[in-house]
Amino acid sequence: MTMTLNRRAFGRGAAALGLATLAAPAYLRHAHAQTKELNVWAYDGFITDGLRDRFEAETGAKLNIRMVTDQGEMFNLMMAEQGNHSADIVTCAGHRFYQFIDAGLLAAVDKGRLTAWDKILPEYANAGWVSRGGQDWGVPLVVVATGLLYNTEMVSEKPESWDVIFSEGFAGKTSYQLQNFMPIVMDYLGHDGSGVSYAGDTEAAQKAVNAARDFMIEHKSKVRRYYEGPTEVQQMMVTGDIAMAQASSGPSSQLIIDGFPAAFTIPKEGGQAYAYGFNVVANAKNMDNAYSFLNMLLSDPVNGAEIVRSTGLESTIAGTADQLSEAERAALALSPEERARLSWVNVETAAFIFDLVDAAAEEVRAA
Known part of the structure; x- marks a missing residue:
């Protein structure tokens, strides 16, 4: 699947008031002690410029985005890295991620770190395709x-x-x-x-x-x-x-x-229907930053609305519909x-x- 979509930036947050450090949630402050970057492979439109800027401002970590155009190509690239993965988060289709799981390329979701899991609409958070072998393997992001x-x-x-x-x-x-x-x-x-x-x-x-x-x-x-x-x-x-x-x-x-x-x-x-989600890579080099990013993403329905506008796809983030215009809904x-x-x-x-x-x-x- 090729996502060739318009980007629409947005910005908000305490940084505009000079309060970014004091107001940052605990999961963001913790990331400051970690490495100073996060590497994400994503389809165009899944990460808006505004979300990237906000993440970088509040964590001090640089967000590096590599555009994905094909699931098979991404799988082959990850296999070729032989465990020395250059990505911390990848974007897998819900009906294709079994290949990545069975190849040992992904880490199961750690609910102790992903504290914003309850911000995913229950219809998707509890869906059978999110799980394999009794564990959840990714954050469902958009529904196709x-x-x-x-x-x-x-x-x-x-x-x-x-x-x-x-x-x-x-x-x-x-x-x-x-x-x-x-x-x-x-x-x-x-x-x-x-x-x-x-x-x-x-x-x-x-x-x-x-x-x-x-x-x-x-x-x-x-x-x-x-x-x-x-x-x-x-x-x-x-x-x-x-x-x-x-x-x-x-x-x-x-x-x-x-x-x-x-x-x-x-x-x-x-x-037919399927979903795309963000999946944490096994033994990710920037694991804490990966969870900081996912918690930030899920915690604000404005992010869901911006993803809708940049992809045209339905967001799984609770409250997104309230952020959309009547025409968009x-x-x-x-x-x-x-x-x-x-x-x-x-x-x-x-x-x-x-x-x-x-x-x-x-x-x-x-x-």
């Missing part, structure tokens, strides 16, 4: 929903089904990301896109994936282009090259907030019925089904 983005001036009625993206009426006016769309197509055809029901039955899973593959090849002539990054789908929407696309909630919300005539929905056959909103159609990507079966999906997607591309 995958559904149908459409131009309201080109599509006269709100689509109720994924039928529309395969219809003759919109041939050449649709787009989707192959790997992300295939599990949705599996659900559309009556199979299990999550792969949960196929655990331990590779033959049944392969049959379901093959059905989606064959269907997508059959309808390949109707898609204008397979896209890779969110800016591609945004550009095609703005230029009028497409009328609709399978897309994530981030780029969709940004278009809506910016005033483009678009809407986002979860069709009746369903969509509306752009993020899904009806209860639409939210109920979302299936969370399952951590335990993700590796098993993704391997099959990735291979099948390449077959669709080559057909």
